[in-house]
Amino acid sequence: MTEVLRRGRASLAFSFFAQGAAFALLVTRIPAVQDRYGVSDGMLPVYLAAVPVLAGAGSVASERVVRRVAPSVVLRWAQPVVLLALLGVGAGDGTVQLAVALAVFGLSLGALDATMNMLGVSLQRDYGRSIMLSFHAAFSLGGIVGSSLAWAGAHWELALWVLYLPVVGVLLPAALIGSRWYVDGGKGVEVEEAAEAKGDGLAFKVLLPLCLVMAFAYIGDSTVSNWSAKYLQDVLGSSEQLATVPYNVYMVTMLVGRAIGDYGVRRFGAVVVVRVGALVAAGGFVVVAGAPGAWVGMLGFTLVGVGLCVIVPQTFAAAGRLFPGASDAAVARLNIFNYVGFLVGSPLVGVIGDAWSYRGAMLVPMGLVLVTVLYARSFETRGDRYGGGHERARTADVG
Numbered sequence: 001m002t003e004v005l006r007r008g009r010a011s012l013a014f015s016f017f018a019q020g021a022a023f024a025l026l027v028t029r030i031p032a033v034q035d036r037y038g039v040s041d042g043m044l045p046v047y048l049a050a051v052p053v054l055a056g057a058g059s060v061a062s063e064r065v066v067r068r069v070a071p072s073v074v075l076r077w078a079q080p081v082v083l084l085a086l087l088g089v090g091a092g093d094g095t096v097q098l099a100v101a102l103a104v105f106g107l108s109l110g111a112l113d114a115t116m117n118m119l120g121v122s123l124q125r126d127y128g129r130s131i132m133l134s135f136h137a138a139f140s141l142g143g144i145v146g147s148s149l150a151w152a153g154a155h156w157e158l159a160l161w162v163l164y165l166p167v168v169g170v171l172l173p174a175a176l177i178g179s180r181w182y183v184d185g186g187k188g189v190e191v192e193e194a195a196e197a198k199g200d201g202l203a204f205k206v207l208l209p210l211c212l213v214m215a216f217a218y219i220g221d222s223t224v225s226n227w228s229a230k231y232l233q234d235v236l237g238s239s240e241q242l243a244t245v246p247y248n249v250y251m252v253t254m255l256v257g258r259a260i261g262d263y264g265v266r267r268f269g270a271v272v273v274v275r276v277g278a279l280v281a282a283g284g285f286v287v288v289a290g291a292p293g294a295w296v297g298m299l300g301f302t303l304v305g306v307g308l309c310v311i312v313p314q315t316f317a318a319a320g321r322l323f324p325g326a327s328d329a330a331v332a333r334l335n336i337f338n339y340v341g342f343l344v345g346s347p348l349v350g351v352i353g354d355a356w357s358y359r360g361a362m363l364v365p366m367g368l369v370l371v372t373v374l375y376a377r378s379f380e381t382r383g384d385r386y387g388g389g390h391e392r393a394r395t396a397d398v399g
Contacts, residue, residue, distance in 0.1 A: 005126055008183030012119050013138040015079060015178065018171045019112060020142025021149075022086050025167060026105070027225075028150040032160055033089060037098045047098065051106040052339035058110025059339075063332035065111075066118065071328055072182035075115040079175045081108040083168045090160030110339070114332045120313075121320030121327050122185025130265035136313040137258035144251050185327070206322055207330060209375040210315050211337045216368035217311045218341025219348065220281060220304060223365045224250050226346040227358070228301050231288070235358050238294035246298050250305040257309030270314050270379040278372035281307025285366035289359045311372060312338075318379040 026033075034044055065074055085108060088101035120135045146167075153163035225247060233243040264273045284303030291297035319334045320327040345365070352361040 004181075004183060005123065007181035008119075008123055009127075009131065009134075011178035011181040012116065012123065012183075013135055015075065015112075015116055015175060015182075016120075016135045016138040017142035017145075018079060018175050019082070019116065020139035020144075021146035021167065021171065022082055022142075023109075024143040024146030025150055025164065026086055026089065028147045029153065029160060029163075032154065033098070036090075036160060037092070037095050039095065039098070047102060049343060050099075051102055051109070052343045054103055054106030055110035055113070056336045056339045058107040058112075059114040059332050059335040060110075061107075062111040062114040063329050066115070066328045066332070070184045071115040071118040071122075072179070072184045074111055075119065075182060076176070076179040078108045078112040078115060079179070080172050082112050083172045083175070087161065087164050087168045090164040110335070113338065114335045117316045117335060118328045118331045119182060119184065121316055121331055123183055124317055125185055125320060125324070125327075126183070130262040130270070130317070132313040132317040133258045133261035133265070133310065136309075137255055137261075140251060140255040140258055140309075144248075144255060147248075147251070206378075207319065207333065209378040210319055210322075210334055213311065213372045213375055213378070214315050214334055214337040215341040215344070216365075216371055217308055217315070218338055219345035220285070220308055220365040220369050221312075222342050222345030223285075223349050223362070224301055224304055227349050227353075231358055231362070232294050232297050236291055236294045236297045238297075242294055246301040249298065249302050253302055253305030254309040257306055258313065261310045261313070264310070265314065270318065271376050273310050274314050274379050275373050275376040277307040277310040278369050278376070279307070281311075282366045282370045283307070285362050285369070289362040289366070307369070314379055322378070 030044075030048070033039070039047060062071075062074055062078075082105060085101050085105035089098065089105065092098050092101055116135070120132050124131050149163065149167060152158075153160075228246040228250065229243040232238040232246060233240060261273065281304050284300045284305075284307060287300030287303060288297055289300075291300055316331055316334065319330040323330040348364065349358075349361045352364055
């Protein structure tokens with residue numbers, strides 16, 4: 001069983017990596033997509049908003065599908081569809097093809113994100129110790145690789161399909177081969193059965209704090225990804241070249257923090273790690289809001305990355321612990337709020353920045369992230385084996 005778990009962990013980590021690369025290759029080349037299809041500035045937000053909306057629908061659908069088939073089966077086929085949809089975005093020649101490709105990308109993205117985290121939660125349960133952050137570290141690494149490839153494509157002025165084709169040609173067969181070693185946890189009870197025991201309203205009441213934490217974390221994340229460059233250049237007076245640095249540093253910080261974060265969870269417990277992470281992220285936004293110049297602003301965005309990196313993976317893990325008999329359903333529902341935060345974050349900061357000031361707008365994600373401190377106890381449950389500050393001796397044999 002130990003070797004099975006190790007292979008399952010490695011194959012799932014590669015799935016997270018491939019997903020991070022594919023997502024980065026899409027979002028970092030949005031200007032090129034707009035130019036290729038002649039999408040107007042007015043219509044571009046509609047196309048972009050459709051992706052997270054449909055991803056939420058895909059996550060809801062995956063909750064129903066995994067009642068009948070294993071999450072690994074859904075993941076095995078959702079990932080190739082995401083990669084082929086990415087290629088479709090780059091290879092189409094009309095707005096209809098773009099709309100179809102983005103729709104397929106969004107729906108399969110939701111199923112992919114949900115089932116990856118379902119398997120991550122069940123693997124962590126089988127390991128008996130925190131490993132969830134390592135999967136999201138693989139996602140961050142994929143994002144760095146994908147954005148680097150996108151930069152190279154822009155630098156060499158490659159057509160989108162020329163950039164996407166070799167990436168899909170490598171990742172798709174590798175993902176299919178790796179899917180042979182996915183490990184499903186126990187099927188557990190379905191949502192309806194769980195509702196009989198504790199009531200569906202009570203179950204949602206228990207899950208709601210984690211849903212809010214997830215949404216607020218992604219509002220903070222989208223603030224950095226969408227506004228850091230503009231903020232440094234327009235508010236803090238940096239050069240155009242320097243303005244591109246904060247997000248790259250932010251991604252690297254997320255990678256490093258997630259790579260070592262599981263050790264912090266094992267040592268101090270999930271509650272402490274999440275609470276400290278929220279305080280550090282909120283402090284980072286305060287530094288950004290009050291920064292006298294570009295370098296201090298960069299420090300603030302870096303602190304945001306240090307704090308936020310632990311919150312999302314631990315939120316999925318906490319949902320699995322709160323609903324051990326229905327963790328797949330809990331993860332699927334929680335995953336919807338990933339897209340809620342992503343969809344709300346960027347326009348929220350923009351509206352407040354235009355109406356008031358962008359310095360003041362940075363205090364909004366700060367306040368939302370601080371809510372996580374109030375809900376930190378939701379990350380601990382009675383009998384928690386891998387969020388309470390120590391490891392079980394039985395896990396020593398698992399790599």
